[in-house]
Amino acid sequence: MNPYIEGMQALAPELVLTALALIVLVADLLTKGKDSRRMGYLTLAGLAVVGGMLALRLGEPSQTYFGMVIVDSFGTFFKLFTVAAVAVVCVFILSDKNERKNGIGEYYFLLLGASVGIFFMVSTNHLLLLVLGLELLSLASYALAGFHKGQRKSAEAAMKYVVFGGLSAGIMVYGISLLYGMTGTLDLAEMATLAGDSIPTGLVPQLYLSAMPVGVAMVMILAGFAYKMSVVPFHFWTPDVYEGSPTPVTTFLAVASKAAGVAALLRFVGALFPVDGVDEIIMWYGDRFGMLIAVLAAVTMTLGNLSALRQQSLKRMLAYSSIAHAGYILIGVATRTSEGFDAAMYYMTAYYFMNLGAFGVLLYFESALGSDRIEDMRGFGWKSPLISIAMVAFLVSLTGLPPTIGFYGKYLLFKVGVAEGLGWLVIVAALNSVVSLFYYFSVAKSLFLKESNDERPALSQPLFAGLLTAIGVLTIFFGLFPDSIQELVEMCSLLGS
């Protein structure tokens, strides 16, 4: 068959998603923005179609199209993750009592545009497509963060996001240009295997020539990933942007955008520095790169947890907690083994459930109380018991205690960390989990153990409450029966099989 048509068939989910984004935009224009809820339902229906197309592809062998787009189970896993996260974010927007009902069709268009960026970002080993996907995601996220441009906080959040995003994109692209100048290729798989003779091409001859410039380029490229995952020292934007953005957008940034950064980093490290590298200098260099990531992991989780301790606002606390979780995920990346990558993917799944849930409950409190301060939630657990009990499940999972999915995720990460000689990092992570217990449980304490002085009744939102309860049940269910997700992760493993 014509390779062009074949490639287009392989890219069907991306094409459908792009078409959906444009349809939503035009339909909202044609209806003059009246009743944007319909656009939300249209988006949900379209996402269900894309999700179905992706689910049918799980387990198919890896193939490369157009020389840069890799269609494999690893990418499909993160695409499904994105679709599932964006669908929940759409339900959040539809349930948000503070949101206008009309003229917000662009909300869905921007979300879908960002998803297209993620789709390409997680399915390539080519640095050009990686940068383009990352920029598409970033640009849509800037606009989403500033969606309530009339509110000072939202405008400020978007501005801070743009400024930090521009800086990290500039550093990353310059690093890529240096790496290209040294190795003569933009394809990571080719870069790792090429062995040029006259001009140094490929990574191996370049490393033999001099390792220092490669190190500079690598650290610069790492800056781009660190920004998307909010890893120290590119985390400064996180608390402010999370606090200022509308809560559904914060959820998107915390879950889908971070997963995209994790997936791209896994591909980058997996292609260039697998632990069973072909050449001894790659192994030597990979060890140093892994150590750098391990140190970043330790600093990130410690800083995130210590800063979260003194937060009064639940939204800011969850922002710092998401920084800390980026640190935990990096343990799996730092091992550079198939098991480590699988553990990171498993933890991302756990992160999906517990953070979507926690941000959903935050949105509920904001609607009911008009405040995100932990103090104002005193005694609320007795008014809306179902949602509050779900919240306790999310908090237990975020801390990493049994019987939740977060416990099993952390167990896998710690196990592979110890097995790969990162025992010190696992000890740091375990101590950090103890620290995180304090601030997560201050929320639970405020919900159930304090008297309320607020006479306002609980909100009645059966659909939204049902969704949150379902996520809460799944958080515990997959903690008790982790095998199904484990099998899925192993099927989609990047380095294994």
Next chain:
Amino acid sequence: MSVPTEHLVILAGILFSIGVAGFCLRRNLIVMLMSVELMLNAANLTFLAGSRAHSAGGEPMLEGAVFAIFVIVVAAVEASVGLALVIALYRRQQTVSVDSLNQLGDA
């Protein structure tokens, strides 16, 4: 006689450093966005230098040149989004200084 590759790479390095210094030292949001553009253009120069250096053997290596064109597009889009947000900020606060971004932060 063409310019040696080393000179181009050094010039790009200087441009990038000016960009980083400008980003860190200036308080005006528009100048900070300009500094980011400078960093991206330093990357473009390096890409083109690398593209030429690797084509020297025989067939041309266009990957770097194509990347540079895409970076120009990305830089333009980023500038447009950034400047739109600067305008939104200016309408509200009559200033484009980063010091006016003080609503969010740890108490």
